[in-house]
Amino acid sequence: MVDVPTLVEQAREGRPRAVARLISLVEGASPQLREVMAALAPLTGGAYVVGLTGSPGVGKSTSTSALVTAYRRMGKRVGVLAVDPSSPFSGGALLGDRVRMSEHASDPGVYIRSMATRGHLGGLAWAAPQAIRVLDAAGCDVILVETVGVGQSEVEIASQADTCVVLLAPGMGDGIQAAKAGILEIGDVYVVNKADRDGADATARELNHMLGLGESRAPGDWRPPIVKTVAARGEGIDEVVEALEKHRAWMEEHGTLTDRRLHRATREVETLAVTTLRARLADLHGDRRATTLAERVVAGELDPYTAADELVAGLTEG
Numbered sequence: 001m002v003d004v005p006t007l008v009e010q011a012r013e014g015r016p017r018a019v020a021r022l023i024s025l026v027e028g029a030s031p032q033l034r035e036v037m038a039a040l041a042p043l044t045g046g047a048y049v050v051g052l053t054g055s056p057g058v059g060k061s062t063s064t065s066a067l068v069t070a071y072r073r074m075g076k077r078v079g080v081l082a083v084d085p086s087s088p089f090s091g092g093a094l095l096g097d098r099v100r101m102s103e104h105a106s107d108p109g110v111y112i113r114s115m116a117t118r119g120h121l122g123g124l125a126w127a128a129p130q131a132i133r134v135l136d137a138a139g140c141d142v143i144l145v146e147t148v149g150v151g152q153s154e155v156e157i158a159s160q161a162d163t164c165v166v167l168l169a170p171g172m173g174d175g176i177q178a179a180k181a182g183i184l185e186i187g188d189v190y191v192v193n194k195a196d197r198d199g200a201d202a203t204a205r206e207l208n209h210m211l212g213l214g215e216s217r218a219p220g221d222w223r224p225p226i227v228k229t230v231a232a233r234g235e236g237i238d239e240v241v242e243a244l245e246k247h248r249a250w251m252e253e254h255g256t257l258t259d260r261r262l263h264r265a266t267r268e269v270e271t272l273a274v275t276t277l278r279a280r281l282a283d284l285h286g287d288r289r290a291t292t293l294a295e296r297v298v299a300g301e302l303d304p305y306t307a308a309d310e311l312v313a314g315l316t317e318g
């Protein structure tokens with residue numbers, strides 16, 4: 001068992017090992033998470049959460065690393081959460097990410113964590129927000145959350161950030177891929193990375209067209225900017241930071257930041273409620289109450305909706 005109050009106190013002081021251990025508790029779905037989250041709750045709410053999503057290979061990790069450099073120059077403490085449920089810890093994309101992030105490895109103002117939640121059913125939906133809470137409580141000013149733009153829960157994590165950045169790259173039929181993945185609706189800022197390659201202008205134009213950015217909007221509406229970058233050389237990254245800061249200011253002015261956080265918390269609570277109910281239901285399997293209800297449905301004494309209502313009522317009692 002972990003000494004939660006001590007660990008939380010150490011994380012609050014910004015000690016990297018404590019932060020890492022807390023995130024490991026999240027990843028391992030520890031039974032102590034309830035206690036951890038209760039202790040963290042009053043320490044959260046200070047971080048600006050930025051989601052970055054896009055197809056594999058567009059340059060999310062490279063851009064994230066460049067953004068870390070930019071925010072560090074501004075004196076901000078930065079957390080990075082790279083969510084990749086498809087990769088095992090030791091290999092593939094995460095190993096590459098480690099290389100890309102290695103320049104920040106010795107910087108005490110940066111926390112970098114890759115999270116693999118493969119195997120946990122629906123694990124990502126609740127684990128990512130809780131890992132964000134840990135980084136938030138540890139005093140990060142900015143949290144960058146990288147998720148691959150494939151798969152509903154990955155896309156959802158990015159879309160629930162305070163600001164969502166969607167990345168594309170030229171020459172990958174990327175506009176169409178992005179549209180298919182449903183990530184063209186969720187961007188607050190769009191980045192066309194690999195602008196050193198042919199076709200970046202065409203991709204930006206295509207994107208501009210697909211997003212209907214040429215059309216007029218109501219005054220005061222947010223118009224997502226399209227920024228061209230060469231993340232590998234750090235080019236255009238200051239413009240991305242500028243776009244992020246503008247979006248944040250716009251949200252604060254329009255109350256959108258509060259709305260988004262409310263939406264995020266709503267989803268988080270719902271996910272936990274469903275997880276809890278599912279666990280209680282599993283505990284009940286074979287229980288006499290459940291069997292009796294089933295028997296009454298078989299006998300035609302009870303319809304399945306009423307039986308389900310009774311079951312749920314029984315689950316939530318005490």
Ligand SMILES: Nc1nc2c(ncn2[C@@H]2O[C@H](COP(=O)(O)OP(=O)(O)O)[C@@H](O)[C@H]2O)c(=O)[nH]1
Nearest residue numbers: 056057058059060061062193194229230231232
């Ligand atoms: N030419 C070029 N290559 C880049 C640029 N940014 C990243 N890359 C390369 O694209 C590959 C994929 O980058 P990565 O950041 O891992 O993409 P991710 O899968 O979206 O995280 C790597 O080999 C990077 O070095 C860029 O601006 N220009």
Ligand SMILES: [Mg+2]
Nearest residue numbers: 060061093097
């Ligand atoms: Mg990556």
